[in-house]
Amino acid sequence: MRSLEDLFACCPGLLEEVKRLPIRWDRERFRFWLQQDYPFVEALYRYQVGLLREAPQPHRAPLVQALMATVEELDWLLAHGADPQAPAHPVREEYVALLGEMEGLAYPYRLVLFYFLNRLFLEAWNAHVAGEGPWQELAEHWSAPEFQAVLFDLEVMALGQVARLDEGLLRAYLGRILEMEKKTWSLLL
Numbered sequence: 001m002r003s004l005e006d007l008f009a010c011c012p013g014l015l016e017e018v019k020r021l022p023i024r025w026d027r028e029r030f031r032f033w034l035q036q037d038y039p040f041v042e043a044l045y046r047y048q049v050g051l052l053r054e055a056p057q058p059h060r061a062p063l064v065q066a067l068m069a070t071v072e073e074l075d076w077l078l079a080h081g082a083d084p085q086a087p088a089h090p091v092r093e094e095y096v097a098l099l100g101e102m103e104g105l106a107y108p109y110r111l112v113l114f115y116f117l118n119r120l121f122l123e124a125w126n127a128h129v130a131g132e133g134p135w136q137e138l139a140e141h142w143s144a145p146e147f148q149a150v151l152f153d154l155e156v157m158a159l160g161q162v163a164r165l166d167e168g169l170l171r172a173y174l175g176r177i178l179e180m181e182k183k184t185w186s187l188l189l
Contacts, residue, residue: 004115004155004162010171014178015120019127023188030135031081033188036092038074038082040184043096044117045070047103051114054107062153066118069147076138091187095180102173108161113173115158118151120181128185 048067055063078084088096102113122142129135141147162170 004112004158007116007162007167007170007174011175011178014175014182015123018120018124018178018182018185021128021182021185021189023128023185025129025135025188029188034077034080034082035086036089036184036187038077038084038086039088040092040095040099041070041073041077042084043099045074047099047110047114050103051107051110055111059111059157062150062157065146065150066114066154069141069150072141073138076141089187091180091183095184098176098180105169105173108165109170109173111154112158112162112165112170113177115151115154116174116177118154120177122151124181124185128188 045067048063048070052060052063052067102110105113125139125142129139
């Protein structure tokens with residue numbers, strides 16, 4: 001495998017399908033999204049804590065920055081009405097279960113998949129969220145130079161790992177992540 005982009009050969013067109021979904025945002029849909037995002041982001045937080053626990057020294061600072069961004073997102077979700085006790089939709093439960101399964105992989109796999117989780121979500125977000133609305137503050141958070149720097153650092157760290165990993169295993173999980181992104185975004189159709 002020569003690059004992270006080579007991994008996308010596993011799922012031709014799936015990311016484009018996600019980006020082309022006819023999402024219709026309004027305040028009610030956004031509230032629904034907040035409720036359904038909280039359990040996933042909480043699970044992502046736990047996933048990141050596990051990464052940080054095993055990270056080699058050079059990876060720690062970027063992973064701490066990523067973890068802080070997740071903590072800020074959880075705080076933002078709570079401040080905007082997310083209820084941690086609200087039931088999660090089965091699709092979100094399925095995605096949380098996938099994160100739990102991925103926690104059993106070795107650190108280098110989890111790091112590369114964490115990079116892809118962030119990248120794929122942001123690509124879908126940028127395709128679906130535009131203009132003024134209650135989501136503007138969150139959009140600004142993710143497009144801020146500080147968060148873009150974190151994503152860049154994750155990409156560099158993932159590039160340092162990917163060449164020695166089992167391409168088939170990575171592609172299988174990447175395909176599952178993309179399927180979950182499609183299912184998740186499809187909740188807003």
